[in-house]
Amino acid sequence: MDIRFDATTVHYADGTCALDGVSFTVPAGQFCVVLGHSGAGKSTLLRTVNGLSAITGGRVVVGGKPVNRKTLPFLRRRIGMVHQHYGLTARASVATNVMAGAVPAMPFWRAMSGFYTPALQDKACALIAAVGLDEAHLARRADRLSGGQQQRVGIARAFMLDPAIILADEPVASLDPRLSREVLDLLRTQARERGATVLCSLHQVDLARDYADRIVALQGGRVVFDGPPAMFDDYDAKRIYAKQDAAAPVQAVLA
Structure with missing residues (x-):
């Protein structure tokens, strides 16, 4: 089951812009890692897929169905979630x-x-x-x-x-390096056996390079990188983890 973000925007009541016109598609069966510093919008992005975060602009489409009150009961049966704090x-x-x-x-x-x-x-x-x-x-x-x-x-x-989709929100944030790899190995293996799509948020660049089929990097709620791990170099890593006001978007198109 694929996931499509079309100019997806999330503004909170206090004026915070968590997502600012995010657009990309995760094909069925792909292991897509979302990178970014704390507050970049990673968790919010994942939560728009199962309706835990309401969008204020654009849309999210899952398996051809727009995410809304009418479709959520069906979609939530097809979406599993792995949480940061278990x-x-x-x-x-x-x-x-x-x-x-x-x-x-x-x-x-x-x-x-x-x-x-x-x-x-x-x-x-x-x-x-x-x-x-x-x-x-x-x-x-x-x-x-x-x-x-x-x-x-x-x-x-x-x-x-x-599930056809797994949302993994910082699944290894509280684990040491060895356990982090064991958990990601399990997640990837179980997903591939079932042909499930995985959207996984991480902080660790090395893990993203080793486990992702594709990396999408967020900064200030915007996509600043979208491409295969081989194209994500140290320069890109420094850019997305630099202070937000000092960084400019870096785009890489998925081959």
Whole structure:
């Protein structure tokens, strides 16, 4: 499923411009990394795809459907999300946290009661194994896990509904370099096995170069680079991480 941003703009009530006319398309199956310093608009961009951030101009189109109140119930079943701070329920078990990824497709009464079918339970177990956690972790509370283990649970949860799109918002921001690569390896592998599109925000240039099919860099809510990792050099990195008022856009067209 592809993602298209058409002059996408987000202004907040306090006058802040989070996104300023962003336009680019992420083809189905691509692993696209969004780079930029804090406040560049990365998280806001990702959140416009599943409606968590409302746009004030332009549009976002997912799989040919514009993101709006009418389409969001359907689209959210096709979009998984991996959060920077894991987004787990601390006192719930690993298995329960993973099965919660199926809630958007469940009847209201079942979601409220926490009743998960045997099929969902089996799927959760398979996903937990796929991200490298053994059976001993199934009943363990999420707050008893290490950061790397918690993010593995977050990835398993994100794939519960076999999403066509994964939004990964700074998924390795709290992890050390070794665990960061392990988590990104898992995310890329699980996405490729399912043909899922990934839109992933990162700070780390080296990880973007190693894992992305494409890099889009934001600065001040605007696209200042769009191209393959091989075209993103140290000069570009210095430009996007320089002070915003001292930098000028650098454009590179995706080959």
